[in-house]
Amino acid sequence: MAKLDEIAELLTEEINGFEKSIGRLEKVHEDFKNHPLRPDTSELNALLKEYGNNQNNNIEKQQRLMERILHKVERSVLLPSWAIKLTWGLLVTVLLVLGFSIYQVSRTSKKEEAAFIKGRDSAMGHYGTFFEKSPEAKELYQKWLEEKGKK
Template identity: 45%
Template sequence: MAKLEEIAELLTEEIKEFENSVSRMEELQAFLMNYKIKPDTSDIDFILRRYNDNQKRAIDDQHTLMANVVSYIKKSITIPKWAIKLFCGLFACIILVLGYSVYKVSRISDIKQEAYGQGEEKAVGHFRAFLEASPEASELYQEWREPKSKK
């Protein structure tokens, strides 16, 4: 029986503690029911304002960059590939023609020398043929070439 009394005593203590807890809960409930909550959104407003300012700055920067890109595109010139190839081909032809012209001009003195030699050979050949065909002219020419001195 002593054990029963002990168990009864423990149960009564537990019931008293439970009642105390319930009464504290009722007090807290009454306090919370009468408690007025004042919403304070100043921190959230500050964060949102700062975010909004950052977004406006980012958008302004993007507009500036886009305006720069558009102005560069408007100023740029697009040249088709065929025009570039045509230009390069014409440039190569001009260089080749100029090179050939310079080569030919540099050979003019050689050509003149060769032509002079050929003309000289033809003239000498012509005079030889004339002198061989006409012995009188050959004698006169020899006298003229080796004049006799008048002593």
Template identity: 40%
Template sequence: MAKLDEIAELLTEEIKGFETSVDRMEELKTFLMTYKIQADTSDIDFILTRYNDYQKKAIEDQHKMMANAVYYIKNSMNFPKWSIKLFSGLLIIAFVVLGYCVYKVSQIPEKRQEAFGQGE
């Protein structure tokens, strides 16, 4: 009988421990059911704002470069091909005439010698 009493006593202690565990689990269940979870998006917001600032800066740089390119394009001078060809043709003709004149002027002393030799 002593052994039976001992086993009964152990069983009652185990049952009491089990009941306390169940009570504790019920308390945790009620706590978890009423607990509100809130998402923390502060890290994501920080990353997105930093990316947004980077994109704004990149867009500003692109606008500055585009304005610079437009400024240089507006201030550049474009000549039609026909005017360049005409100018280069006139320049070549002027050099040919100038060369011919220099050639004729360089022959004057020879003509003087020839004219002197003929007695004119």
């Protein structure tokens, strides 16, 4: 039984110590309740305001950049550069061929005249040679010309 008395005595001492601790906690709790606690958020507010201003500036810059990009896209041509170069090359080629064709057509009458003269001279030379080799044909031809001239 002595042991039980010892254990009971220890338990009562522990309970008394526990009650004292609870009393102290209640007192501290009351002190905290009565103590006015006001957090200082002025630095946090300043940081948030600065961050908000920076965000607004960034948004405005992005909007200006987007407007410039959209303006350039609206003005841009939807053709690739190689297609434009090819078109210009074909246009120059067509103009050169057309100019050369017009030049050749304008020279056609001169070429025809030169070919006629060359053909006439060649025929006259051929007939001249023929008449030199056969004088009888020459006399018959001259008679024919005289008879034709009289009609």
